[in-house]
Amino acid sequence: MSETDKAVEIVSQFLEASMKPDPETAATFMDEQVKITFTGRREMANAQAITAFNQQRYQWIKKDIVQYDAVQKADHCVVYSIGYLYGQWPDGRHFNGNRYTDRFEVKNGKITKMDVLNDSAEWILTPEINREQV
Numbered sequence: 001m002s003e004t005d006k007a008v009e010i011v012s013q014f015l016e017a018s019m020k021p022d023p024e025t026a027a028t029f030m031d032e033q034v035k036i037t038f039t040g041r042r043e044m045a046n047a048q049a050i051t052a053f054n055q056q057r058y059q060w061i062k063k064d065i066v067q068y069d070a071v072q073k074a075d076h077c078v079v080y081s082i083g084y085l086y087g088q089w090p091d092g093r094h095f096n097g098n099r100y101t102d103r104f105e106v107k108n109g110k111i112t113k114m115d116v117l118n119d120s121a122e123w124i125l126t127p128e129i130n131r132e133q134v
Contacts, residue, residue: 004070007077007106011068014047014111015081015102019062023051031110038116057120061087063100076107085118098123 001009014029026047036044044050054061066083080103086096100118104111 002072004072004077004079006109007079007104008068008070010106010109010111011079011081011102011104012065014104015063015065018047018050021051021054023047026050029111030114031107031112034110034112034114036114036116039118039121057090057124059088059090059092061085064096076105076112079104079106085120089124095123 010029014026017023017026017029024047030047034046036046036050038044038050038053042053044053062085063081064084064086065081067081069080069082071078080101082101083099084096085098085100086094088094098119100116102117103113103115105113
């Protein structure tokens with residue numbers, strides 16, 4: 001298995017645990033000094049902080065992962081997870097088709113950096129626009 005394949009597997013297992021949500025298992029895939037940045041430059045300390053943030057923003061949320069892209073750098077791998085978010089807003093409305101791209105850096109078998117980008121903030125600001133709401 002190549003280094004990029006291993007990195008994609010680590011990210012995939014992390015995301016699987018995150019979506020349950022099982023932050024304790026998700027944390028096992030992250031370096032102790034991980035740097036996590038969500039949209040709006042919100043910095044998170046760990047997998048538990050991600051779960052706590054998502055519990056405030058959504059009743060529940062999952063990812064429809066379309067693809068992974070990975071590239072080997074000199075001392076780490078960069079993995080992109082690309083797809084769509086679906087779930088339920090706090091007010092009970094369901095949604096899907098919310099684009100996301102997560103960028104991970106994986107070094108020595110652990111996620112050392114995670115950047116989260118998605119359309120949620122825009123969707124929250126303009127809820128009157130129909131965005132594949134179900």
